[in-house]
Amino acid sequence: MEQQLHPITAExxxxxxxxxxxxxxxxxxxxxxxxxYKEEDSNDLVQDAYFKALRFMDKYEAGTNPKAWLFTILKNAFINEYRKKAKQPTKVDFEDIIHYQQDDEHGASHLDFRDDVFENMMGDEVTKAISELPQEFRTVIILCDIEGFSYEEIALIVDIPIGTVRSRLHRARNLLKEKLKRYAEQFGYKDKRS
Amino acid sequence: MSLTNNHQELFQKVSLYLDNALSAEEQSALMQEINSDPHTLELLSKEQRFRDFVKARTERRSASPALIQAIREKIRIAPA
Structure with missing residues (x-):
């Protein structure tokens, strides 16, 4: 992608x-x-985000939140460029949501994370489980639990109301717990409780 | 209010607390609850451990030196 270079000041x-x-x-x-998890696309996306940041350096105020600003630029670049190119547009995994909603109707929306089950996980189960979440849920978990953004920052980055951030996080974490529990059972992790 | 609803409400408070999304008043009320009820403390500890676990076990890679260099090469400084 050819980028028009915009000179900036030394400062x-x-x-x-x-x-x-x-x-x-x-x-x-x-x-x-x-x-x-496409490395080449990710490199292009990050470059694109930084080039846009360079173009709009005059809009960036020193001491404000550079990380949130960059994440917003990257998210918008992704929406504008990469969803159009994707052969299979991002879709919500309705099976997971329906399954979750059925659990919720029975008042089981909080799953008990038992660290005695998960403590021996040595592989990439967590990364895999996150990658399998519907993208809307994956995004909020990454932004909050990995990158440490606040609800307000996430709302700005993703362009959704704060209430939606909260509810998506709640659902995303429970979906993640459910997936990790299934992995644990699949790989025969034993219940150490007597 | 049923036991399940109480548990859900408590879990929501704990979750909001860990997300730094409670007001000072709400935090204070939760702290009082934690001090008086071991179950609340256990709930908080478990959820904190889950989040620590997810953060620690999520793969993180570094941006390649080639990527950083490609970005730096695009910086053009305007003449003074």
């Missing part, structure tokens, strides 16, 4: 290097989750 360049570039790892990991 802006320094601010870019010190305040924006350090978030490249977080952005890259977020991009991986958005692109279903």
């Amino acid at each position: 802006q360049a320094l601010r870019f290097e010190k305040e924006l570039l350090p978030h490249a790892d977080s952005l890259f990991n977020f991009a991986m989750h958005l692109t279903n």
Whole structure:
């Protein structure tokens, strides 16, 4: 993708290097989750986000929230560029949601996370389980539980109301617990409780 | 209110607390509840451990040096 270069001041360049570039790892990991773990697409997405940030450096105020700003740019770039290209547009896994909603109707919306079951998981079960969540739920879990954004920041990044952030997180965490529990059972983790 | 509803309500408070989404008043009320009810503390501890577990076990990679270099190469400084 050919990018038109916009010259910035030396002060802006320094601010870019010190305040924006350090978030490249977080952005890259977020991009991986958005692109279903395609490294090349993720690299392109991160580059695209930083190029846009360079273009709009005059809009960035020093001391404000560079990480949230970058994540918003990246999320919007993903929506604009990569969903159009995807052969199979992102779809919600309705089976998971229906299953969850049925559980919720029986008042079992909180699943007991038993660390004696999970403590011996040594592989990539968690990453795999997160990758299998519907993207709307995967996004909020990554933004909150991995990247540490607040509800308000997530609402701005994803462009949804704070109430929706809260409810999606609640559902996402319960879906994740359910998936991890199934992995544990599948791999024969024993119930150590007598 | 049924036991299940009480549990759900308590879990919601604990979850909001861990997300730093409670007001100072609500936090104070929850702390009082934790001090008086071991079950509440256990619930909080379990949920905290789950979140720590997820964060620790989620794969994180570094952006490649080539990516960082490609970004840096696009910086153009305007003449003074």
